Amino acid sequence: MNNNNDLLDIKSLSSYGIHGALGLLMGIGVGYIAFYMITILNSVSSLDLIGVSFAFASLIIYGLFGLYIGYVFGRQKKSSVASIKYATAGIVGGFVSGFLLFGEYIKIYGLLDPLLVTLVFVGPILGFPKIKNIVIMTISCISGAVLGYGLNLYAQNIVVYVNSTWTGGGLYALIIGIILTLFEIGIAGASIAFGMYFIERTAYTVREIPRFLKITRGAGIILAFIIIFAYASLFLGVAKYATTDVSIDISSADGNATVFVPVILEDGIVMKMYGNPAISGYSKAEIIDTDHGKAFKISGSGPIGIKMNQTGGWLAHDQEAEEKFVNGFTLSTSNTTRFGEIHDPVDVWIYSKEDGAMFSISIKRDNGWGRDMRISTQRNEKLIRGWQVVRLSVGSMMYD
Numbered sequence: 001m002n003n004n005n006d007l008l009d010i011k012s013l014s015s016y017g018i019h020g021a022l023g024l025l026m027g028i029g030v031g032y033i034a035f036y037m038i039t040i041l042n043s044v045s046s047l048d049l050i051g052v053s054f055a056f057a058s059l060i061i062y063g064l065f066g067l068y069i070g071y072v073f074g075r076q077k078k079s080s081v082a083s084i085k086y087a088t089a090g091i092v093g094g095f096v097s098g099f100l101l102f103g104e105y106i107k108i109y110g111l112l113d114p115l116l117v118t119l120v121f122v123g124p125i126l127g128f129p130k131i132k133n134i135v136i137m138t139i140s141c142i143s144g145a146v147l148g149y150g151l152n153l154y155a156q157n158i159v160v161y162v163n164s165t166w167t168g169g170g171l172y173a174l175i176i177g178i179i180l181t182l183f184e185i186g187i188a189g190a191s192i193a194f195g196m197y198f199i200e201r202t203a204y205t206v207r208e209i210p211r212f213l214k215i216t217r218g219a220g221i222i223l224a225f226i227i228i229f230a231y232a233s234l235f236l237g238v239a240k241y242a243t244t245d246v247s248i249d250i251s252s253a254d255g256n257a258t259v260f261v262p263v264i265l266e267d268g269i270v271m272k273m274y275g276n277p278a279i280s281g282y283s284k285a286e287i288i289d290t291d292h293g294k295a296f297k298i299s300g301s302g303p304i305g306i307k308m309n310q311t312g313g314w315l316a317h318d319q320e321a322e323e324k325f326v327n328g329f330t331l332s333t334s335n336t337t338r339f340g341e342i343h344d345p346v347d348v349w350i351y352s353k354e355d356g357a358m359f360s361i362s363i364k365r366d367n368g369w370g371r372d373m374r375i376s377t378q379r380n381e382k383l384i385r386g387w388q389v390v391r392l393s394v395g396s397m398m399y400d
Helices: 003-045 050-073 076-102 113-127 131-165 170-200 211-238 319-327
Strands: 243-251 256-262 264-266 278-290 293-311 329-331 346-352 358-366 371-377 386-398
Touching: 003 050, 003 170, 003 211, 050 076, 050 113, 050 170, 050 211, 076 113, 113 131, 113 170, 131 170, 131 211, 170 211, 243 256, 256 358
Parallel strands: none
Antiparallel strands: 243 293, 243 358, 256 293, 256 346, 264 329, 278 293, 346 386, 358 371, 371 386
16 A cells, blocks of 8 residues: 555544544434433333433434434435434444343443443444454444543543642533543544444545535534533532541530540541541540540540541442442441431440530531531530430431
C-alpha cells in the first residue's frame, strides 16, 4: 500500500470516528428523551416495563445512528439497510440489558450505563452473517463499552473530588462532568464506526447529508446536551465523599467533669478522627479500654465541646463499600449492629465520674450519595456517678 492510500485510510478512519461520535450523540439525545417519557408513563401506570423501555430507546438510538452512518458513508439506497441492522441490534441489546437489570444480574448507576451495557450485545448482530465481521464488530462494540465505562468511572471520580474538596468547585465539576460525558459518548460512537470501517473499507468522500437528517442531528445533539447538563446537575447535588461527623458537649454544675463516651469502630478499629479532635474549653481527651469496651475519655472543666470529622472514600459503583459504610460500623459500648436498618432507639453505656454532668452527643454518617444517618441523644442527658445506660435515637434519610 502506498503513502497516498495510507493517508486516504487515515483520513477515512478519522472521518468515521468523528461521524460515529456525532451519530451516537444524536441518537442518545432523541432516544433518551423517549426513554424518560416512557419512564414517566410507567410511574403513572405503575407498570414495570424496563426491558421494553430499554428496547424502544435503543431502537431510536441505534436506528438513528445507522441511518446517519448509512447516509454519510454508504450509498444512499443502503442507508435503510444500515438503519434496519442497527435498529435490530438496538432492540435485541435493549431487551437483553432490560432482562439482566430486571433480574438484578446487573446494576445501573449512571446516565450512560444502560447504553454501554446494550452496546455489548449489538456487535454480533451488526457483523452478521460473516464470521469475520461478527468478530470485528463484537470487538469494536465491546471496546467502546469498556472504554466508555472506564471513562465514566474516571469522570465521576474527578467530579466527586472537585465537588468535595474545592471551594466553590460545583461549577468546575459540572463543566468537567459534561465534557467527559461527551467524550464517553464519542468514544463509544467512534468505536462502533471504526468497526464499520474495517468491514466496509469505505474511503472518505464528501457526501451531502439530507436536510431532515441535519435537522435531526442538530436537535438530537442539543437534546443530548440538555440531558447531560440536567443529569450532571442532579449528580452534583448528592455526589460527594462519604463523611462522618461527631459532636459532643459536656458541662457540669461544679465545673469539673470526666465522662467516658462510646467511639465509632470500623472493622473493630477506632476511627482515625478520634486521634485529632477539635476541642473547645479546658479539657483533654484520649482513647481508653474499659469493661464495656473502648471509650473516649473526656475530662476538663467548664463547658466542653468536641467536634470530629473524617472523610471516607468514594462509594459509587461499589455496593460492598456502601453496605460497609451504612452497616459495617458499631459503637464501642453498645451491642447494637447494622445501624442502617434500625429506626428505634438504642442503648449505650456511658460513665461519669461526677453526679449532675450534662451530656449530649450527635453522630452523622453521610454516604455522599443521598443517604444521611444520624445517631444522637434524645435530649441533654443529666448523668449520675458511675456507669449508666443512655438511650440514643437512630434515624436515616434518603435523598436520592
